[in-house]
Amino acid sequence: MKKMFTFLILAVIGCQFANAKSINDNTDKIKALEEKCYVLQNKQVKTDNNLRKLIENQHVAEREIQTLVKKNDAQRLAIDSLQDKCKSLEEAQSTDREDINGKIDATDNNVRTNQDQLQSRTLYGVIVVIVVLAIIAGVACWLTKRIKSGTSTIGDVRRAQEALQAAQTKMQEESIKLDNQLLAIVQKQLDAYVPSANKTTGEPDHSLVVKLADEIARIETNLSKMDKSVRGYKQLVQAKDRMINNVRANGYEIISLLGQEYNDGMQFQTRFVPDESLPEGKRIITGMIKMQVNYNGKMIQPAEIVVSQNI
Numbered sequence: 001m002k003k004m005f006t007f008l009i010l011a012v013i014g015c016q017f018a019n020a021k022s023i024n025d026n027t028d029k030i031k032a033l034e035e036k037c038y039v040l041q042n043k044q045v046k047t048d049n050n051l052r053k054l055i056e057n058q059h060v061a062e063r064e065i066q067t068l069v070k071k072n073d074a075q076r077l078a079i080d081s082l083q084d085k086c087k088s089l090e091e092a093q094s095t096d097r098e099d100i101n102g103k104i105d106a107t108d109n110n111v112r113t114n115q116d117q118l119q120s121r122t123l124y125g126v127i128v129v130i131v132v133l134a135i136i137a138g139v140a141c142w143l144t145k146r147i148k149s150g151t152s153t154i155g156d157v158r159r160a161q162e163a164l165q166a167a168q169t170k171m172q173e174e175s176i177k178l179d180n181q182l183l184a185i186v187q188k189q190l191d192a193y194v195p196s197a198n199k200t201t202g203e204p205d206h207s208l209v210v211k212l213a214d215e216i217a218r219i220e221t222n223l224s225k226m227d228k229s230v231r232g233y234k235q236l237v238q239a240k241d242r243m244i245n246n247v248r249a250n251g252y253e254i255i256s257l258l259g260q261e262y263n264d265g266m267q268f269q270t271r272f273v274p275d276e277s278l279p280e281g282k283r284i285i286t287g288m289i290k291m292q293v294n295y296n297g298k299m300i301q302p303a304e305i306v307v308s309q310n311i
Contacts, residue, residue, distance in 0.1 A: 169230060176232035179219050183239045186212050190246060206300050209247050210293055213254045213301065216240055217288035220258055221306075224286070253294040255303070257285045262307045268292075275308035283309040 189208060219240055226233060244254050262270070262283040271289070278284060287306030292299060 172226050172230045173232060175222060176226075176230060176236045179215075179222075180232060180236050180239055182215060183219075183236075183243055186215070187243065187246070190243075204295075206252075206293070206295060209252050209254075209295075210301050212243060212247065213291040213293045216243065216254060216256075217291045220256055221287045221289075224258055251296045255292040255294065256288060257292070257303055257305055258288055260285050262305075262309075266305075268302060269304040271304075271306045273306060273308050274310070276310055278308060278310040280310050283307050283311070 186208075190212075219236065223233070223237065223240075228234070247254065257266075257268075262285050269290075271287075272283075273286075275284075275286075284307065285305050286308040288303070289306060290301060290304035292303035293301040
């Protein structure tokens with residue numbers, strides 16, 4: 001009996017020991033599973049966070065895409081508007097080109113008309129001058145014959161002088177009238193003038209201004225020999241000064257040396273004429289054949305002068 005009881009006790013203890021060991025093994029497994037579960041939970045949290053960030057990034061990207069779509073639409077509208085404006089500008093440019101070509105043709109016609117008028121008026125002026133000179137020559141011949149024949153009186157001489165003076169005054173008035181008309185025509189040409197570049201030098205074409213300067217040289221020389229009371233004298237002076245000021249606004253300078261004292265340092269083409277009415281040793285510029293013309297401070301035509309001297 002004692003052996004059996006001991007066996008039972010040992011059996012019970014063995015079973016308890018086995019159960020305890022099984023419980024310990026299960027506990028270890030549970031702990032391992034809990035650790036794995038914790039690790040998985042951490043991974044799940046990270047995955048959720050990453051997913052949440054991806055969703056937020058997706059929303060941001062969607063908003064940016066919407067913004068870009070709106071900008072694209074706005075740019076498309078702007079491009080369409082610019083294309084419409086380009087078409088309008090092309091049409092306006094085509095119209096302006098036609099208008100400019102028409103104005104250029106009209107200007108060319110006006111210039112040709114003005115040149116024809118100038119030639120006809122110049123011819124008229126030459127005829128008038130020839131007639132007046134013929135009258136003066138006739139009166140002079142008649143007076144010379146009367147003086148030689150001894151039949152002339154003081155009254156005849158005075159009348160002849162008055163006739164000569166009247167003819168000279170008439171010739172001066174006609175000359176002033178023609179010069180005023182000439183300056184008016186040149187002014188129209190300057191108003192319609194579009195300067196073109198010289199093909200060889202690339203410089204602007206100065207021919208019209210140079211021709212104007214030559215005419216002003218002639219006009220100033222004639223005015224210096226006239227009485228200021230001659231009809232049209234003041235108007236011609238004003239027109240001449242106005243032309244000089246007009247070309248000055250475009251960079252040209254027309255320089256007059258009339259009335260200045262001449263010195264040997266002047267590098268101009270000079271024609272000397274004797275004049276005993278001047279003080280001895282004096283040399284005065286009394287005529288301008290060509291004016292000195294400067295463009296933007298650079299001389300493009302030197303002066304050609306007449307100097308009266310008493311040496």
